[in-house]
Amino acid sequence: PPEPIADGAWLLPGFALANASEMLQSISQIALQAPFRHQVTPGGYRMSASMTSCGQLGWVTDRTGYRYSPTDPLTGRPWPDMPGIFDQLARQAADAAGYPHFVPQGCLINRYETGARMSLHQDKDEDRLEAPIVSVSLGAPITFLFGGPNRTDPTARFRLEHGDVVVWGGASRMFFHGVAPLGKRAAHPATGAVRYNLTFRRVR
Numbered sequence: 001p002p003e004p005i006a007d008g009a010w011l012l013p014g015f016a017l018a019n020a021s022e023m024l025q026s027i028s029q030i031a032l033q034a035p036f037r038h039q040v041t042p043g044g045y046r047m048s049a050s051m052t053s054c055g056q057l058g059w060v061t062d063r064t065g066y067r068y069s070p071t072d073p074l075t076g077r078p079w080p081d082m083p084g085i086f087d088q089l090a091r092q093a094a095d096a097a098g099y100p101h102f103v104p105q106g107c108l109i110n111r112y113e114t115g116a117r118m119s120l121h122q123d124k125d126e127d128r129l130e131a132p133i134v135s136v137s138l139g140a141p142i143t144f145l146f147g148g149p150n151r152t153d154p155t156a157r158f159r160l161e162h163g164d165v166v167v168w169g170g171a172s173r174m175f176f177h178g179v180a181p182l183g184k185r186a187a188h189p190a191t192g193a194v195r196y197n198l199t200f201r202r203v204r
């Protein structure tokens with residue numbers, strides 16, 4: 001059953017478990033067309049998580065800024081199509097969390113190896129801030145950090161495990177969040193010492 005974790009945010013424990021191995025296979029296929037890469041922030045920092053995308057729009061960053069792009073800057077080609085199983089799972093999860101009619105436009109795929117992390121940030125490069133973001137965790141578990149609308153708000157932490165889905169809507173959509181470094185012993189039989197996070201986004 002969905003568990004409330006913040007204003008408008010719902011944890012769906014294990015919601016993606018039945019589809020996890022098929023989703024991991026799809027990620028491997030996507031990465032053949034659009035390889036995982038470490039992007040650079042506008043401030044010049046190399047991100048420790050590597051990323052790729054699928055669907056109509058992918059999230060990219062370089063020295064010129066953050067944006068959504070219909071093409072992969074690495075290859076110049078459109079991002080790989082979003083697999084049907086991704087689209088279905090994202091819609092079903094949004095629906096289960098009380099956000100019907102969610103239509104994802106793109107999926108950002110983050111890949112964490114040991115020590116990779118994501119510092120506290122807000123997701124605000126989307127025009128459609130009223131739409132939720134659906135996140136799916138696969139592979140090794142990680143500690144997720146979740147604050148409030150201000151950077152200085154206290155952060156709660158909880159573990160995200162293989163197959164967990166979280167739907168971030170309402171007020172939580174603009175809350176600061178991040179992940180702690182992937183632990184040295186963190187692993188899952190399906191991926192080894194790697195964690196993937198998929199975020200499904202309505203952008204425009």
Ligand code: MD3
Pocket residue numbers: 108110118123133135166168172173174175177178179197199
């Ligand atoms: C809360 N990813 O891709 S997933 C991101 O584990 C991102 O890779 C993290 O933050 C990861 O932007 C966290 C959970 C998550 C995703 C998006 C959110 C939480 C969110 C957007 C708004 C509020």
Ligand code: FE
Pocket residue numbers: 121122123177
């Ligand atoms: Fe984020």
